[in-house]
Amino acid sequence: MHRVTMLEGDGIGVEICASLRKVFRAAEVNIQWDIYQTGEKHFEKHGELISDDCFNSLEKNKVGIKGPMTTPIGTGFRSANVFLRKKYDLFANVRPVKSLGKIDSKFENIDITIFRENTEDLYQGIEEMEDENTAKSIKIITRKGSERIAKEAFEFAKKNNIEKVTVVTKANIMKFTDGLFLEVAREVAKNYPGIKLEEVLVDNMAMQLVMYPERYKLILTENLYGDILSDLCAGLVGGLGLIPGANIGKDIAIFEPVHGSAPDIAGKNIANPTALILSGCLMLEYLGEIEAATRIKNAVDKTLSDKNNFTRDLGGNKSTEEFTDAIISNL
Template sequence: MNKIITLIPGDGIGPEISESLKSIFAAAGVPISFETENAGTDVYEKTGELIPESLYKSMEKNRVAIKGPIATPIGKGFRSINVYLRKKYDLYSNIRPCRNLPGVKTRFENVDIVIFRENTEGIYIGEEKYEDEGKTSAIAIKRITEKGCHRIIKSAFEYAKNNNLDKVTVVHKANILKLTDGLFLETARKISEGYPKITLEETIIDNMCMQLVSRPEKYKVIVTMNLYGDILSDLVAGLVGGLGIAPGANIGDDIAIFEAVHGSAPDIAGQNKANPLALILSGIEMLKYINLHEYAEKIEKAVLKTLEVSDVKTADLGGIATTTEFTDKIIENL
């Protein structure tokens, strides 16, 4: 019996790249079925709801979802639909793998980094207030808990252990933020004691940015708080070719959402120009998560072969192929 996955196509180019994903999975014989539920601008314009109740029910039944880019209407509803879903389902671990891919030209070589970003705390809790009636001074709250620190840092160390990696880099600003970032750093030090074969490297956030654009090949696993992780994951994606080839996963204890982290690109929506690679790579990570490793490997090999030996690529990858042509080439290489 096929595993049922909730598919959230999203806005803009989301439906097009979702069709690409479905076609490749079908051609590879992946034993899953997609249950489609949508959220975002298109849904809001049709129903007045940014996230319909049917999507929640599907998520809570299937426990695994994959989604395209979602646009949050400005001035309406949530600050961010993505942030809301992460908080609602306590998807505390945002995992962003970034590596050099064959046939994708960049200035850097041998980049293979996984960023573990705490996903539910920090400055992104969205608690803000004015200090005075004239609204000339505002405060944003940054909340860090020992529980939140422990589970994301533990996830990073377990990943390093399971992949035979000998270093985890914890990124912080504890030299200034001695209580919040200090708690994160102290928790990392305590957890590292349980992994004697893995070195804990401590790096301040501003230095981390410089190191990543100077010697990114030095780093394998980075773990950090919400805002720093948001910035670093986009920075690292830029090292290997951009957000168009960057997969993402939001994982909790018993529920997960895999996603293309780029924008909805409304300027090219419906033109068959979009690069579906970020969603496809996220789909590969999803297959690993649900223990369909054979299919994940099969699709990954086809993607890498397409990039390495074929000139059938979308414009952002240096080619002139349409979304459909690029998808068909991957299927041909399965």
């Protein structure tokens, strides 16, 4: 029996978390859930995004999964996602982007995994106003942070027989920060002689991905670039509603969909739960439940191979509940 902390989040979070639990129950996955309301509504009621009880549960269970949480743009509280990553030192953000079913897209057979450093860079949130007309943000890159994400990427490549790791920086301009990240990637690569290290600048990488995405299998990059490129890659396969994510630290991991909380469709039973369900599959793999993860992923792929099952974001008309039931029927 695995005990997992679930943070339901905002907007569509409650609905898609319910879908995940329903699919896992049908798949007879042996999980006990600790479920917590979190996010904006919890903040309005209690003045905190996440309760102490939820933190205690995460620290006890060592594994969590969360729905999307709203982050105000420009003002208000900082991102709960960033806070969790910093609090628990979840240094590896892993986002697999893979073609699914028969979703219309410009490319077929996309299979890219992005390894994004998750605790440093501009996302440290070290900002200040120098004067009323000048704002400053500090970019932090360390050897330790760069080395451990590089090792994670190369170990994944080794385990999955991937012949090339593409490291993405802007080291031609930011010679100290991005230069350090690139230097460390080169050092780590020397320990994996069977795996090629390819170096690409981030602006060129954005162009390459929309022209020749089939050339790439594993991207290693910094926090900000990884966030942007993973959204770009999501567009190659049908959108953010399909992309799972994992935040992995030394002894704790939290899994989440890449997309936002979509408050405009919350409560309407039209949200696509695919990204959270696939995030749940990443969690099952992390827990060693490979067979269950494979069955659920295959059921999702089969469901999305019939356009009659598509939710509204994919051009169909299935509700969240109907889509969930279709996955269960395909288990």
